Amino acid sequence: MTPMDRTMRTRAVFAGVTGVLYIVLGCFQMLAGLGLRGAWSEMLYLNGGAMDGFVLIIVGTVMVQGYRELRQGLHEGVAFVYIGILLALFFAIVELSSIGASYLGAWTIGGDYAGYNALDILSPALYLSPLPLAGLLAWRHGFTLHPRGAQGNGTKDLNNVNGGLL
Amino acid sequence: MVVMSVASTDDELPLLRLDEVQPGRRVKVVHLKGRGRLRRRLLAMGMVPGAIVEVLRKAPLDDPVEYRVKGTDYSIRRRDAHMVEVRFMED
Amino acid sequence: MPHKGGMHWHYRARRRERHHEEHRLRIALAGNPNVGKTSLFNALTGARQHVGNWPGVTVDKKVGTRRHRGHLLEFIDLPGTYSLTANSIDEIITRDYIIEEAPDVVIHVVDATNMGRNLYLTTQLMTTGARLVMALNMFDVSEARGDCIDLEKLEEFLEIPVVPTSASKRTGMDRLLDEIVEEADREYHHHHMVGYGDELERRISVLVETLDQDPGISEKYPLRWMSVKLLEGDENVLERLSGSSVEEPVRALLTDADHEEIEVEMAERRYEVIDTILGQALVRCQLRVTPSDYVDRVLTHKWLGIPIFLAMMWGAFTLTFTVSIPFSAMIDAAFAHLSGWISENVASEWLGSLLADGIISGVGFVLIFVPPIFVLFLLLAILEDTGYLARAAFNMDRIMANLGLHGKSFIPMLMGFGCNVPAILSTRSIEDRKDRFITILVNPFMSCGARLPVFVLLAGAFFGAAAGTAIFGIYILGILVAILTAKLLRSTLLRGEPAPFIMEMPRYHLPSTKLVLSHTWERTRMYMRKAGTVILLGAIIVWFMASLPWGVEYGSEDSVAGMIGKLLEPLVAPLGFDWRIVVALLFGFIAKELVAGTLGVLFGGGEGGGSLVKGLTDPSSGLNAASAAGLMAFTLLYTPCLATVGVIWKETGSIRWTAFSVVYSLVLAWLVAFLFYRAGLALGWG
Structure with missing residues (x-):
């Protein structure tokens, strides 16, 4: 067991906690999407469908995999954490865009969206998104994924070339 | 002589096919089996005898496999990779 | 030159005369x-x-x-x-x-x-x-x-x-x-040229001398190149000698050549030279693990690779359809407004009708689909530009192989969801003729964007809350038919093993905004140009056929369109379709968008969406959920649109394969629609 250095420990804890949250809420969302709704699903704002749940589970699993690898001392595990963050944000954007589109539709051509309030459209992908967003902001420089042997020098250039991750 | 000793240990290592090599290993191409287009394609991408091939990773369903040859990465199906005879590198 | 590759100077006077313009x-x-x-x-x-x-x-x-x-x-x-x-x-x-x-x-x-x-x-x-x-x-x-x-x-x-x-x-x-x-x-x-060693060089020079005896050859081709290719056993080059006086002597010189061995030896020599050059001219920063490798550990992960791919595709399709809805609705409203204004303000009744019912609603109908197509193309362009599409092919290749398809067939299939024309064009990178033909012939079954309006219209009218599922099911049906057709072709007409699949995996790139946007715009413009030409023409033809002979009620049984429909009605009667459906499908051959457009004209009188749904579900339409399901299947599977047929012809270079595609899909569409209709009736959808 290689001891993790401190920066990796933070990422590992972040990935573990975020990942578990995404998986648990993903499972709930999937059940709700399949029709098992009740007071509990209202409370957790599970407004999406089964596929929304599936996607949350995938994101969570990617994060947890990152946690597991970092725990084993595998430095490469950060890739799972970072890509997990990007996937989480991508699906949050998907949800946000759908909501934006609904509002735009209601505003321009007057659909039946009058009854909307912010809580009706909240979903796990959205209210969990501050976590990955914080991760992205905190480690934005890490998204270059320094190749082995190239740490320290030339990092700035690598940011600009195709070495960068998304 | 360095060259001599490398050559002799090389010969002692067993021959195997590229599709049998696990990800993470590096091998040296010994011989290309088979004929025709596949062989031509493999040659063009640098799978010539003596070339070093790095096995990068398997696809999720185990096939194809990604290899690095001369600095470029390729996805090759197992049955095609089977046509390449290789030998482990000492490293 | 001191290196072992063996290169020599090569001087040659200009082989061809200069262009003197x-x-x-x-x-x-x-x-x-x-x-x-x-x-x-x-x-x-x-x-x-x-x-x-x-x-x-x-x-x-x-x-x-x-x-x-x-x-x-x-x-x-x-x-x-x-x-x-x-x-x-x-x-x-x-x-x-x-x-x-x-x-x-x-x-x-x-x-x-x-x-x-x-x-x-x-x-x-x-x-x-x-x-x-x-x-x-x-x-x-x-x-x-x-x-x-x-x-x-x-x-x-x-x-x-x-x-x-x-x-x-x-x-x-x-x-x-x-x-x-x-x-x-x-x-x-x-x-500098690669020297191939004494033995091969001797063979090359004998061949060069022999070839040089026919001026028809020596003036046209570089002889050393030709000799090398001949030694490699290149059939394509050998064919060029047919009819030449040197063909026989050259063939005689090649009888004892083991092309396979020579090819390996030449490739080896070439790489030897390359390694020598690079050894002296390049000092490389050796990255054994590149950033791309890190990313690929995740995106091609054993358990997570395919789920991530599916999740991304779901996200892309969700984005496509939700984001574009308000924009489509705005375009729709604007054209309805314009069309209404024209029919009120244009004095001449027939001109007003041509403009409003024919041209404006026809073209407007196509432009409604510009937003979803733009978004879909945008997302595909981003995935393509980052290098992710190659990983998607890598992840899915095993499945494609089991279907008897080629790994490279995956991208054309995916593109087929947008438009089959560029999708079929993109099969050119497939090397093997049979692989390529199969990919081309099954591509029209991937439901393109133009067919979506028909599904949206019919599913919305007849399946209510289950509309989404119905449309999803139609897409799946298309994929299944493509798979089965591929299997069928692979085991009958285009028998044989799929060719080796070797695909380069580019490093991941940060997508360039400019390139992605210009790429997306290019494809969207292609679609809009179609709206401005083929579909405009189609809309005018539809209008004339629905209005002539002069004085009949627009699109009624007595119009030319109605008469043609009536004539062919018996053919589709077993599917529960009447003459109006025949007319819509007939026009759909010009462009599939016209199916929905024509249905709009014939069932709704062009008065807008609400009444169209009413017109379709009205008992007088003769349609019910069962025949609607049949019609959706028929629209999905029947003869590809004119542009697609043209591309199939051009790309296969064979009128017979093109005819095969047309007839096969028509027969298949009829059979599947019949099956759906009967099954629907049996389930009580009637």
Whole structure:
């Protein structure tokens, strides 16, 4: 067991906690999407469908995999954490865009969206998104994924070339 | 002589096919089996005898496999990779 | 030269006479796929074109011009190739152009980050005797990652002018142009060439001497190149000798040649030379693990790779359909408004009707689908430009192989969801003829964007809350039919094993906003141009057929359209369709968008969505959920639209395969629709 250095420990804890949250809420969302709704699903704002749940589970699993690898001392595990963050944000954007589109539709051509309030459209992908967003902001420089042997020098250039991750 | 000793240990290592090599290993191409287009394609991408091939990773369903040859990465199906005879590198 | 590769100087006077039209130079761009060849072409000519990561995206011959120092330079973008064998259409196009059209200069575009592989093509281009200028592209990237390329050494070894460029940053263009002009004006040109060792060189020189006896051959082809190809057993080159006086002696010289062995030996020699050159001219920063490797550990992960792919596809399709809805609705409203205004304000009744019911609603109907198509193309372009699509093919290849399809078939299939025309064009990178034909023939079953409106309309009218599921089911049906058809063709008419599938995996890129947007815009514009031409024409034809003979009620049984529909009605009666459906499907052959448009005219009287749904569900329509399901299946499967049929014809080069596609899909559509209708009735959907 290689001891993790401190920066990796933070990422590992972040990935573990975020990942578990995404998986648990993903499972709930999937059940709700399949029709098992009740007071509990209202409370957790599970407004999406089964596929929304599936996607949350995938994101969570990617994060947890990152946690597991970092725990084993595998430095490469950060890739799972970072890509997990990007996937989480991508699906949050998907949800946000759908909501934006609904509002735009209601505003321009007057659909039946009058009854909307912010809580009706909240979903796990959205209210969990501050976590990955914080991760992205905190480690934005890490998204270059320094190749082995190239740490320290030339990092700035690598940011600009195709070495960068998304 | 360095060259001599490398050559002799090389010969002692067993021959195997590229599709049998696990990800993470590096091998040296010994011989290309088979004929025709596949062989031509493999040659063009640098799978010539003596070339070093790095096995990068398997696809999720185990096939194809990604290899690095001369600095470029390729996805090759197992049955095609089977046509390449290789030998482990000492490293 | 002190190295073991064995190279020798090669001088040759210009083989072909110069083009004496004043200073007009033809310049071809050749290079491996994914080296930025098309970007360089754009930077040189200023043309807007598409650049992606899928190997072989540049399939068409693109031409652009530019003036430089009193010369008119005409650039031709050749397909990306790894070598100049007769392996694929791309390679044949490239080598035929270089050998037979004899451009004044060939710009050999080389990826500076990847010289080992790229120089293989250099060795092949050199043998053709073409005048070469090397554009060492992505030079900035290679410098940034710490490579050091000794340009002078490289020029000295290759005896080719080498210009470092960066197509994306547009640097090095002026020097490249200078070198091109200079190379074209040079009296002699000389290249180093690969020496193949005594034994092979002896064979080559005997062949060269023999070939030289026929002036018809020696004037047309570079003899050393030809001899090398003959020794490699290149059938395509051997065919060119047919009818020549030297054919027999050449065949005699080749009888004892073991082509396979010779090929390996030559390739080995070429790489020996390349390794020698690179050993001296390149100090590489050795990255054994690249950032791409990190990303791929996740995106091609054993358990997570495919779920991530599915999740991304779901996200892309969700984005496509939700984001575009309000924009489509706005376009719809605007055109309804315009159409209403015209019918009120145009004095002449027939002209008003032609404009409002025919042209405006027809074209408006197409433009409604511009937003979803734009978003879908945008997302595909981003995935393509980052390099993710190659990973998607990598992840899914095993499944494709089990279906008897080619790994490279995956992208055309995916593109088919947008439009089958570019999808079929993109099959050109598939090397094997049978693989390619199967991919082409099953592509129309991938439900393109134009068919979606029909599904939305019918599912919305007849399946209510289950509309989404119904549409999803139709897409799945299309995929299933494609799979079964592929299997069927593979085991009957196009029997055989799929060709080897070797795909380059490009490194991940940060997508370039400009490229992605211009690529997306290009494809969307293609769709809109279709709206402005084919569909406009279609709308006018539909209007006339629905209005003639003069005085009949618009689109009624007595109109020309109605009469044709009536004539063919018995054929589709078993499917629960009446003459109006026949008319809609008939027009749908011009463009599938017209199916929904015509249904709108015939069932709704062109009065807008609400009444159309009423018109469809009204008992007088003769439609019910069962026949609607049948109609959706029929629309999905029947004869591809005119443009697609045209492309199938062009790409297969065979009228018989085109006819096969037309008839097969028509018969299949009828059978499946019948099955759906009967099953629906049995389930009580009637």
